[in-house]
Amino acid sequence: MKVLIKLFFVCSFAVIGNFLFFSCTGTKKNVPAVALLESALQQAGENRAELEKVLSRYQTDPADSLKYKAACFLIENMPYYTYYKGKRLEQYLTYYTLLQETRGMGISPNLLVDSIHYMYGAFQLDSLQSCKDIETVDSAYLCNNIEWAFKVWQEQPWGKHVSFAVFCEYLLPYRIGDETLSSWRENIYRKYNPLLDSLRASGVLDKADPIVAARCLLDSIRKEGTVFTTVAPANLPHVGPEVAQQKTGSCRETTDFVVYVCRALGIPCAIDFMPIRGDENDSHQWISFTDKYGTLYYHEFPNGVSEVRKDGVCAIPKIKVYRNTFSLNRSMQEDMQALDTVIVPLFEDPHLVDVTFSYTKDFKKELKIPGSAIYRGRPRSRIAYLCASRLMEWEPVAWTEFDGRKLVFKDIQKGSVMRVATYEQGHLRFWTDPFEVDISNEFHFYTPSDSVQDVTLFAKYTLRGEDFFRNRMIGGTFEGSNDPAFREKDILYRIDRKPERLQTVVQSYSSKAYRYVRYIGPRDAHCNIAEVAFYGSGDTVPLKGKVIGTPGCFQKDGSHEYTNTFDGDVTTSYDYIEPSGGWAGLDLGTPKQIGKIVYTPRSYDNYIRPGDEYELFYCAKRDKWESLGRQVSGADSLSYKNVPAHTLLLLKNYSRGVQERIFKYEDGRQVWR
Template sequence: MRKYSILLIICLFQISVSCTRVSVGPPLKEILSANPKLQIVLDKYKDDSLRYKAAVFLIENLPFHYSYEGEPLNNYLKLFELHGKGTMYPDKVLDSIQRACGPFHLDRLEVKSDIHIDPDYLIENIEWAFKVWHEQPWGKNVSFDDFCEFILPYRVGDERLEPWRERIYNKYNPLLDSIRGLPEAEDPKFVSQILMDTLHSGPVYFTGLFSFGPHYGPKVVDWRSGSCVNFTDLQLYVFRALGLPCSEEIMLMRGNGNVPHYWNAAFDKDGNSYRCSILDPTSELNTPDSYWDPKGKVYRRTFSLNREMIQAMGKEAEDRHPSFRYPCFRDVTAIYAGSKNHTLTISPGHFYRSLKNDEPVYLCSATFLDWAPIGWCLYDKQLGAVFKNVEGQVVFRLGTYENGKICPQSDPFLLDRESGEVRFFSSGDKEVEVTLLHKYELYFEPFVRRMVDGVFEGSNDSHFRKKDTLFIIKEFPERLWNVVGVNSDHAYRYVRYYGPKDSYCNIAEAAFYASSADSIPLTGKIIGTPGANGLDGSHEYTNVFDGNPYTSFDFAQPTGGWAGLDLGTPHCIEKIVFTPRNRDNFIRTDDEYELFYYNNGKWVSAGRVRPHSDSLLYKVPEGALLYLKDHTRGKDERIFEYKDGKQRFW
């Protein structure tokens, strides 16, 4: 999560709200006292009740929004601009900018509160927002409340403020001229789908490598580069510039990942929302409950502070976790979970200690070796912790916020997505032996699945017009080096791996052996289908025989690719060893690994080792939650359990 400096901003004010149980932000008069120029905005609209309400809405929520400013920000923006040209891989972009400008440090930027916003900027934004709301036929089916939250806001995050509405309006509004007169155009969903089709058809330069800084602003519409949060911003700018309500949906921590996740929601004439993302395989607007990813909790970003949530928590700002200190979001888990929506109850017997009645308890999701709060409830001495609207298939842990940190209050547990049943990961006294093959979920290694139905072939015809099947891959490979036996009495001069349909012939290494006892593979002239995806020609078929499991073949066409050897003379083949294309999350020889198991509120080390093969062997308490860390390189690591002889990541 980003570093929020809202507390510093709020402390500019002497907050005193006597009529509420807790302070929920400075009143309007104190905001105007801090920046008297804002009175210009209210005076301008004193005779226009709707615009006046909109102006008050923005001004009352200014304290909870801010920008990052400073010269280092310009260097940070260069990353996205250069990557958006589509000529360099993101790691090369990062290396190039850091060599020229030095490393980026967020703490070297100045935090500027929106309290000091230019009133002319605010007025221009209000005028443009009302213009598109009133002139577009779909505007009549957008309520004032939705207008305020999802069209009116002048910013989408913590980006540097600059004018954007007119430029983006002029670019995209003409695209809707052909449908503006249709009866269907009165439904925002109909127009949103057409606009989504247009945005989805543009180039996408995706990378999560630059997600260490703030939002980079409306230039995202031009550069189209960055991570899921940046492409969410892109859609927000375009939709809102055209008067179409659009929201940002967020998992404070992805249910099966270590970082937050973002996407968009569009709305229909009845206010129902539909999930969409420029990064999705298709541009279709989908119902929220069709989203398959395990979510835990989902929130909808708003411009306004969720004052009801703050009052319900019953704690002052400094006593709430930063993620819930000034929440500008609403819980929408129920519409995403659908029939899988659960009320999660953890009884007092599962807590490490007794808590006070009405003490806030946080529902935490794993992020690397830490736990991040994604939900909360008030402790009940009779019932324990009762969290409404939770989706399962996620491992949670409970905690309280004390002395500036989350303190564990329960063992980790899995909430089953279908049944809503809870299973705890409790370390027992019995030890079991575990064999580890990778440190991250293979689901995020899409290349391994592309090998299913791939085939190794032998032939004495260089064009393989007549060929024999040596081995067919029937299950996706789960380790770095996969050894298979070949049952054939024939000798072949030509051998190859032929990729299955739509696989781009993704493979990293293949080696053919004349005897199953041999440790040295056969050699020959490398042959195959030339042409590879990528910007620098680094994924050609020759990589399959370079001995490096971290270089690979990525054929330029989805089907028809192959890589092989001309052995010079015919050889019998008894063994094949192959490596799938991968993201370096299998076990690496000689890297230093450390396995942790969760026990009594903390991670306990099971020891450090340097393997001499592509597997690790450990003994750990049965039933424990595990985490494997590579101290040598990489960052993709995730919690897992060892069940039925395999690693299962959560």
């Protein structure tokens, strides 16, 4: 066949440190690139003629040799991509439009998801029409993509520092994942390219550096804002370029948006991700760039572009970080398939490379699991997985060959809870207890012991995410006055530390009587608070009065007004429109002596709630979570007796909420893992 004129080496990539390197050694052991291309064309079926048109177009003129190689790169990797079409998908994608249209109206994303489900019925991916790229992509679409990719690569001043290898992997691809195909390059180029006119005209900025272009572009775009939420209808494929431009949704949608725009303007970028964050239950992804020197940067809304090694991202708990690639990691695929076993979905068709080293300072090149920690028995699978915790489940994030005795995982970030398992008959079979490796390389296994302890619990989920609100209370004051304008006032109590529980009880400094009492937030805190209750001396019922305060909330929709502070609902809060000067209080009618004050911080509702039903579990041997009993909370804390020491715990709330996280109990407090 004429189109198969010569062996050409396909772009393959290796990540070493913070630099991308291009290799021309082929992407599969002992398989020439010409065989990969022919294999792809055979899978195209009736669409083979369309793909051959593309190859024929670019092999005629020697000046198009790079375009021919680019076409081969795309076609060889096409068999691994499938997209979906159907009316139900179109209906569910309106969720992102509704997020934009209801911005600032106080309508929760959960309510939007429920409404769409009610209107259109359940979403099932297998109810849609699935289409394989290799069987459907036509010559016009592919050539248009190649022409536009080469245009921006060659015309933009920063393209001079973009190699052909980087171009193929991070500029050329016509898709991100499983989104419905569309021609997006030209429209996005014409819409966003003017944002870089000032850079191209600059005589000061280094316009030849891709990271300078990325910064200028994203600084302009992020001023427009985004509607960010972790809530989305389940099982949706990628939303595609049109929906992504609405800048609504989760980290997946916002990173997809940045990829489309950057690639349309010739700025190479990649999506890097952690399959599971080491201290939460979710995955997370962001955009990565390299400058002309190879230094790694990252971006996620609403922040700017930061150098990875100079940013806190390296300290975020994680076990593994991978980079999405358009090309299949054939070396990894071949190594795993050679072990002749069922492979978990993450690694089944791996379009990824390991970049963990670039994102951590607590790095372990080889994690050798002590033989004494491995359960007895023989594995049916020759692949062992290192797993991260997700609620009461475990999710594979790394793999190695396993013979039942030796376990060595490579390139791991230390500090997170891990566990080893094999994947057998569709289920994980565990081979170790959960464990951590600290910065001194010491193993700490969570193995239940015979010793027990009593525990007092204040939350069901890590309060790390609450710190933003809790810290905003430090320096806040409760004041009393007999002047409605508080021109003369006394401080009843000053908050000097962040609250640790739903309800903090403090005693008033003053024994005087006041008609007017209030909470006033510290500077730059928007007076964030959820609830306040003032009690008279010896009273068991909070004082009543007319709610007074400074009107106006940051959301400008009435959802976070000062009246929320006294509505008895800990899920509503005050968020003053200005950074400073906001307050909420009561006119008691007549002067009253204040004995104690009870206050609740603004929160995500993960504290222990009075009246809610809870169940505490501990991680027992093998794969079991044992219950320590159910109870209904009578206050903002729970007490359990005879809890096994040195084990992982998880508290489940049956009354509300979905956020729960493993923890250990140490030195009389919950330590989230």
